[in-house]
Amino acid sequence: MVDDIPEKEYLYKGNTACAGCSAMLALRYILKAAGPDTIIVNPACCSTVCQGSYPKSAYGVPVLNIAFAAAAAAADGIASAKRNKGKNIIVFAGDGGTVDIGIQALSGAIERNANILYVCYDNEAYSNTGMQKSGSTPYGAITTTTPTGRQDSKKDIDLIIMAHRPQYMASASAAYPKDLYAKVKKALSIEGTKFIHVQCPCPSGWRYSTEKSVELGKLAVKCGMWFLYEYENGKLTLNAPTKVALKKPAPLEDYVKPQGRFKGVNLERLHKEVDEGMSRIKGLADLETLEKAKEAAQ
């Protein structure tokens, strides 16, 4: 046992993920936090393949595979049937299935406060179909549908989710499994819709060597390309690694260089994107500080 994380595994050996897949690392800790009384709803994504093919399954909990755009609604259907009260209903969806084709069903589910945990594991492209650009692909990244690098900016799904005022929301990373575990635990203790956005570096799609997934995940946070935070009751709380990064970000080059997808990227423009992202998140966190200051003054 490492800290309070159980040794029991619900993601089995023999799953068919690529070497170095950090989405499976994330799922491993999500399932450890959720335990056996859990149903996974899985839209079309890498996880469709990773669970293995019929009649086998590498996931130790029941899985309902469902069409691309349907995950949040299908999960709500399970959660709303009285017989499933008390069970953890978790959507495990990729970024394409969340920020693009699945956004309508997700929006509806949060608005209805469906009692589900929606996890978006974000490898920043349609990785399962061979790395096409998704709404989550960052500026400059080469994908098979942006062969000269993405020219415009990614969609900030977190701000869209925040506008729905979910019961709980968090941004996490597969490279910080203890933090992810704690966030899933907390989310599952709350009734209503929870959303956790997990960055999951993808060696085959991002074009780096397979042993670097955790290192790159950490670098993403350290250089301000990704944030770790929680959002509850209208308040955004930054986690320690992001607080540090916002004060003194690691060099962006360290993150970009090992990744083939950023070959030839306009670093200046990418820097601008990262700075804009950091000021957005600072703004959201500052609002809270301002409010606290106001409350203290009254």
Place this chain on the structure above:
Amino acid sequence: MKKMATGNQAAAFAVREADVELVAAYPITPQTEVVETIANLVETNKMKASYIRVESEHSAMAACIGASASGARAFTATSSHGLLYMHEMIHWAAGARLPIVMANINRAVGPAWNIWAEHTDSLSQRDTGWMQTYTATVQEVYDTILMSYKLAEKVYLPAMVCLDGFILSHAIQPLDITLPGDFIPPIDLPHALDTKNPMSYGNLTGPNDYFKFRRAMQDAMRNAEKESRAIEKEFAERFGRKYGPVMEYRASDADTVIVGMGTLAREAEVAVDTLRKEGMKVGSIRVRQFRPFPKLNLEGKKVIVIDRDCSFGAGGILAQEIRFHNDVPVFNVIAGIGGQDISHDVIAKLVRKAKPEGEFWLGVD
């Protein structure tokens, strides 16, 4: 209990009496009264179901799939564009072998916008693996939904109960709200999601197993043919109302039969009486069950098929089915599309001047 009710209300009352656990639906004309009635029953604690007010029909069927996959009895209702918007999930529900029941209020498909009766919406879903029944009275809507749950949960295929927009959905007729008692046994889905016996449903499947799954659907459809006869028989014995895959009217000694579905085929029965008075040996056959498609007794008869639908480039969809299953010439009338009025007078006129074979568009040809 007897009361006056619309086709839409009858659907909602049947859902209540069938002890449905989850309803997920999105409003669309002319289906709205179904979901409004259910919402009212749920919010006034007259119905135990959870009701999800989804943001689209795609999500309506997805939510029904989720609930049904966990072993719960689920219902939705839609119409026209709503049905087409959930098309992907309609396939999914059947492929996942989930006994969901859906009411489809038949309506034309745009463009142009048209809210009136037509069968093209549900007939375009004919190859999805759903059973389909076309009803013609308010009582039949109620009875068919009850029978459909029993049938769906027996053969593990979803069932669509169709009723004509406005002509039946908004028609007020007497309705006997018969309590089904133990007619529909408690749902017991062998492939329900079970945390004590974790399985992946719908994961990647190779050609050999996938092929077997599809064959199993075809076998289930064939089995449904037998099971529905047994269910109709039991329903008649217990509740006194008799239904079959086809409803024949003065057809056994007829040399000419009018074949149709839904309310227009009931209207045809009035035309049959008129024509019989004129000395013509005419009968009618109302096709109730469209999937699985039933056997029709058409040997040696002149066959006039009235289609409230069209498969462009092939003609009436019901006529095609009849030609495929029966070696008889068919005079195919395309009528009633987009709510075109087809009264018994019009049908009688059509029969009087019907040719032995061919296609005729009412009001155009």
